[in-house]
Amino acid sequence: MTPAAPDMTILAVLAPFAAAAIAPFAVRILKHNAAWPLALVPFLIFAHFAGFVSGVSQGQTFTVAREWVPAYGVNLSFYIDGLSTLFALLISGIGTFIILYAGGYLKGHPQQGRFLSFLFLFMGAMLGLVTADNLITLFIFWELTSITSFLLIGFDHLRAASRRAALQALLVTGGGGLALLAGFLLIIQITGEIEMSKVLASGDVLRGSALYLPVFLLVLGGAFTKSAQFPFHFWLPNAMEAPTPVSAFLHSATMVKAGVYLLMRVHPVLGGTDIWMTVLPLFGGVTLLVGTLLAVRQTDLKLMLAYTTVASLGLLVMLTGTSNEKALEGAVLYLFAHSLFKGALFMVAGTIDHEAGTRDVTKLGGLRKAMPITFAAAALAGLSMAGLPPFIGFIAKEVLYYGTWGLPQGAMLLTVVAVIGNALMLVIAAAVAIKPFFGPETHTPKHAHEGPVLLWAGPVVLSLTGLAAAMMAHTTGELFIGPMLSSLKGTPATVELHLIPGYISAPLILSIITVALGIVLFLQLDRLRGIIASILAAIGWGPDRGFDQVVAAIVWISAVVTRLLQGGKMQTYMVLTFAVTGIALLLPPYLTGSFPAIPEWPQFRFYEWAVIAIAVMGLGAVLVAKTRLTAIVSLGIQGFAVATLFLLFGAPDLSFTQFMIETLSVVVLALVMTRLNLSPRDHRPLGAKLVTGVVAASVGAGLALALMAVTQTPFDGRLSEFFSQYSRAIAHGRNIVNVIIVDFRGFDTLGEIAVVVLTGLAVLGLVRIQTKPDSGNAANKANKTAAKAARKPVEAR
Amino acid sequence: MRSVIFRTFAPFITALMVLFSIFVLLRGHNEPGGGFIGGLVGASALAIYGISAGVGPARRALKAHPMSIAAFGLLLAAVSGVLSLFTGQAFMTSQWAAVEVFGVTVDLSTPLFFDIGVYLVVVGAIGSIALALEERESD
Numbered sequence: 001m002t003p004a005a006p007d008m009t010i011l012a013v014l015a016p017f018a019a020a021a022i023a024p025f026a027v028r029i030l031k032h033n034a035a036w037p038l039a040l041v042p043f044l045i046f047a048h049f050a051g052f053v054s055g056v057s058q059g060q061t062f063t064v065a066r067e068w069v070p071a072y073g074v075n076l077s078f079y080i081d082g083l084s085t086l087f088a089l090l091i092s093g094i095g096t097f098i099i100l101y102a103g104g105y106l107k108g109h110p111q112q113g114r115f116l117s118f119l120f121l122f123m124g125a126m127l128g129l130v131t132a133d134n135l136i137t138l139f140i141f142w143e144l145t146s147i148t149s150f151l152l153i154g155f156d157h158l159r160a161a162s163r164r165a166a167l168q169a170l171l172v173t174g175g176g177g178l179a180l181l182a183g184f185l186l187i188i189q190i191t192g193e194i195e196m197s198k199v200l201a202s203g204d205v206l207r208g209s210a211l212y213l214p215v216f217l218l219v220l221g222g223a224f225t226k227s228a229q230f231p232f233h234f235w236l237p238n239a240m241e242a243p244t245p246v247s248a249f250l251h252s253a254t255m256v257k258a259g260v261y262l263l264m265r266v267h268p269v270l271g272g273t274d275i276w277m278t279v280l281p282l283f284g285g286v287t288l289l290v291g292t293l294l295a296v297r298q299t300d301l302k303l304m305l306a307y308t309t310v311a312s313l314g315l316l317v318m319l320t321g322t323s324n325e326k327a328l329e330g331a332v333l334y335l336f337a338h339s340l341f342k343g344a345l346f347m348v349a350g351t352i353d354h355e356a357g358t359r360d361v362t363k364l365g366g367l368r369k370a371m372p373i374t375f376a377a378a379a380l381a382g383l384s385m386a387g388l389p390p391f392i393g394f395i396a397k398e399v400l401y402y403g404t405w406g407l408p409q410g411a412m413l414l415t416v417v418a419v420i421g422n423a424l425m426l427v428i429a430a431a432v433a434i435k436p437f438f439g440p441e442t443h444t445p446k447h448a449h450e451g452p453v454l455l456w457a458g459p460v461v462l463s464l465t466g467l468a469a470a471m472m473a474h475t476t477g478e479l480f481i482g483p484m485l486s487s488l489k490g491t492p493a494t495v496e497l498h499l500i501p502g503y504i505s506a507p508l509i510l511s512i513i514t515v516a517l518g519i520v521l522f523l524q525l526d527r528l529r530g531i532i533a534s535i536l537a538a539i540g541w542g543p544d545r546g547f548d549q550v551v552a553a554i555v556w557i558s559a560v561v562t563r564l565l566q567g568g569k570m571q572t573y574m575v576l577t578f579a580v581t582g583i584a585l586l587l588p589p590y591l592t593g594s595f596p597a598i599p600e601w602p603q604f605r606f607y608e609w610a611v612i613a614i615a616v617m618g619l620g621a622v623l624v625a626k627t628r629l630t631a632i633v634s635l636g637i638q639g640f641a642v643a644t645l646f647l648l649f650g651a652p653d654l655s656f657t658q659f660m661i662e663t664l665s666v667v668v669l670a671l672v673m674t675r676l677n678l679s680p681r682d683h684r685p686l687g688a689k690l691v692t693g694v695v696a697a698s699v700g701a702g703l704a705l706a707l708m709a710v711t712q713t714p715f716d717g718r719l720s721e722f723f724s725q726y727s728r729a730i731a732h733g734r735n736i737v738n739v740i741i742v743d744f745r746g747f748d749t750l751g752e753i754a755v756v757v758l759t760g761l762a763v764l765g766l767v768r769i770q771t772k773p774d775s776g777n778a779a780n781k782a783n784k785t786a787a788k789a790a791r792k793p794v795e796a797r
Numbered sequence: 798m799r800s801v802i803f804r805t806f807a808p809f810i811t812a813l814m815v816l817f818s819i820f821v822l823l824r825g826h827n828e829p830g831g832g833f834i835g836g837l838v839g840a841s842a843l844a845i846y847g848i849s850a851g852v853g854p855a856r857r858a859l860k861a862h863p864m865s866i867a868a869f870g871l872l873l874a875a876v877s878g879v880l881s882l883f884t885g886q887a888f889m890t891s892q893w894a895a896v897e898v899f900g901v902t903v904d905l906s907t908p909l910f911f912d913i914g915v916y917l918v919v920v921g922a923i924g925s926i927a928l929a930l931e932e933r934e935s936d
Contacts, residue, residue: 741915747888753918760926763929
């Protein structure tokens with residue numbers, strides 16, 4: 001083992017992101033063999049975290065931090081203890097084989113590079129999630145896993161089912177993530193700490209706080225959605241639309257365990273309360289039963305595994321919810337065992353699909369001769385899942401029975417739930433890992449044969465690890481399970497594991513009952529499947545359909561709101577915009593009574609008066625103009641007069657710009673008029689004209705008042721001084737206005753020209769909108785539609 | 798536009814306006830003018846040419862789509878600000894260089910390129926709007 005190097009942890013967490021950047025290029029050069037060098041990345045990360053094992057098992061913890069956004073106390077800080085070490089090892093260890101497996105599974109796929117890239121992104125996010133110390137950083141990694149999961153589930157984006165599943169997973173887990181953020185913010189508020197390692201020391205403060213319940217519910221919202229607890233379990237089976245490496249990695253071994261990780265992480269500070277010990281076992285237990293029953297119902301290998309994953313997560317939540325030391329130990333062990341066997345089984349299912357062309361368990365049989373290595377791996381993993389000795393799954397089951405049996409309250413209920421759940425788990429294990437390999441050989445879409453080493457390396461190593469971990473039960477307990485249990489409890493714990501039960505005890509008897517029940521049920525599998533199917537058909541509604549209904553309802557509401565607010569009538573928009581502007585300008589001086597003083601009668605020269613008179617005449621011309629075109633041109637008169645005023649009062653740049661703007665706006669307005677086929681005259685009734693007139697007058701009055709108020713405040717000349725002093729000296733320009741635009745305030749200008757470009761694009765898009773003429777219509781009618789559309793330009797959308 | 802006088806003179810007016818717009822753009826640092834005003838003059842030139850000769854010929858004369866011109870201008874303006882990063886100064890710190898061309902010293906600077914970017918954005922975006930509006934469905 002390498003020595004512990006906490007400083008390298010940041011690099012280790014960020015390494016997958018770097019790998020994500022180079023993966024597409026590596027695949028372009030090395031084709032699918034790029035998986036070999038790329039798998040080195042997670043392997044090295046694994047080696048890095050393995051270095052912590054000996055220290056952590058002696059009760060040490062490590063923290064390492066770099067500043068990120070110090071103003072808000074957000075740091076790239078990481079906390080290494082028993083819990084995060086085991087999780088990091090699982091992620092990087094299984095990740096190594098997933099990368100290899102993905103190399104073989106998507107061999108020759110045109111987007112393999114992108115796929116590996118997504119996988120690495122996810123791996124980085126997940127590693128960050130389980131090691132992050134800073135709550136905000138943790139939340140960011142949490143959401144990153146949701147986003148990368150979205151990308152991976154929707155990888156096959158041409159299929160509608162993939163897209164729907166991806167969106168569903170994103171909405172459910174992302175929504176939960178928001179709840180989690182709120183929960184974290186409350187925790188930061190209550191404890192005054194933003195680092196998890198310090199929050200962990202404030203358990204009494206949190207549990208005693210009046211806000212404990214909201215914090216509890218919000219954190220639960222995050223954990224339950226991520227870990228697919230009933231009734232949020234539906235997204236996980238749908239996520240099986242993703243390619244199999246994704247299912248094996250995200251949706252069994254790692255990401256879905258993030259919720260469990262979170263519950264285990266906060267257990268020392270939020271756990272142990274009555275509500276914790278009521279809600280968690282309840283939802284966990286229901287999820288366990290629902291998951292296993294729905295799994296039995298399926299015939300697709302991946303879906304069966306997916307539902308048992310839901311069930312296993314339920315079991316973990318149930319055990320975590322008991323806050324009982326022995327049950328927690330069972331949870332930790334089961335989590336460890338589950339990651340190994342479920343990861344392996346998913347890869348096996350993928351290999352069968354890949355090599356035989358179908359995943360339907362009723363169409364598979366007798367594959368053991370064609371695929372001996374895969375069969376061996378499946379058998380080893382399946383036995384562990386079934387909870388049979390000598391595998392780690394057996395030890396986990398023993399310990400968790402010991403835990404539930406010894407509970408001070410609800411022992412009987414939880415034990416029964418656990419036994420039924422485990423028995424059904426055994427049924428699925430047999431159906432997935434044994435059935436496809438035995439019996440008569442069936443005709444499969446592809447001629448089945450053993451996959452390449454890339455495909456079987458992962459399942460073999462993972463299932464053998466499950467065996468080895470059980471063989472060396474004592475070491476496993478000492479190095480991994482004990483330290484992790486200490487993190488859960490918040491106090492040091494030692495774990496003694498034995499593969500062979502020392503004496504006949506309740507757990508052993510419960511195990512025997514489980515196995516017997518499982519075998520009976522397996523023999524009746526087809527009948528059981530039929531019964532569950534008919535029950536489900538009788539209910540006819542599930543959260544999956546509920547999700548669709550909720551989404552449809554949201555779309556409907558937003559459509560209603562949009563129709564209400566965006567009527568599509570240009571006139572309404574304009575009147576509203578100007579009315580609001582007028583109110584905003586006039587209301588404050590009216591309320592505060594601070595109207596500007598009436599200025600003195602100015603002493604202008606006669607030609608200045610003449611220009612003002614032209615401006616006023618221009619306004620009058622607008623009002624009396626018979627046609628709209630005349631009105632538009634008359635508006636130009638007033639604009640030109642004002643521009644002349646600017647010129648007379650010494651602002652050549654402003655005046656120049658004003659002249660150009662006036663010219664262009666007359667041209668553009670005239671063009672818009674002809675383009676929209678507006679009628680030459682304004683036919684609105686007098687009332688409507690009065691309304692717009694009042695609005696226009698009030699905006700004008702408001703602006704005039706505001707300008708007067710501005711000129712009456714004492715002039716602060718510091719900026720002008722600065723500009724006139726330095727525009728020649730540092731910016732080498734005599735035209736202060738231009739120097740301000742391109743140099744002093746250049747950044748503003750950059751933003752402004754970006755807006756100009758965007759406005760141009762938007763106008764272009766609006767102009768291009770064409771009304772779809774009704775099919776097979778005479779030109780006459782098309783003209784009419786055009787005229788109608790012209791009157792309501794936006795509605796034409 | 799049916800007016801023969803307008804149609805005859807429009808090309809000359811356009812050419813003069815384009816020249817003038819560039820003149821206004823380049824003198825902007827020391828005299829009234831600059832990229833924004835120059836751009837407006839240029840856009841008007843484009844609009845006049847479009848009205849007199851039709852949108853098709855106007856577009857052909859431009860070679861590039863006016864919106865691409867605007868986008869290029871935005872890029873130019875942004876890149877001119879990036880240059881200072883290489884000298885270790887803050888974004889958009891102006892850089893100056895004096896270049897001898899045929900015995901005449903010409904001051905080149907990043908604000909100049911920035912201003913040219915502004916000019917192109919305004920010409921492109923406003924011209925694009927004007928041309929799009931002038932376009933008839935029959936075109």
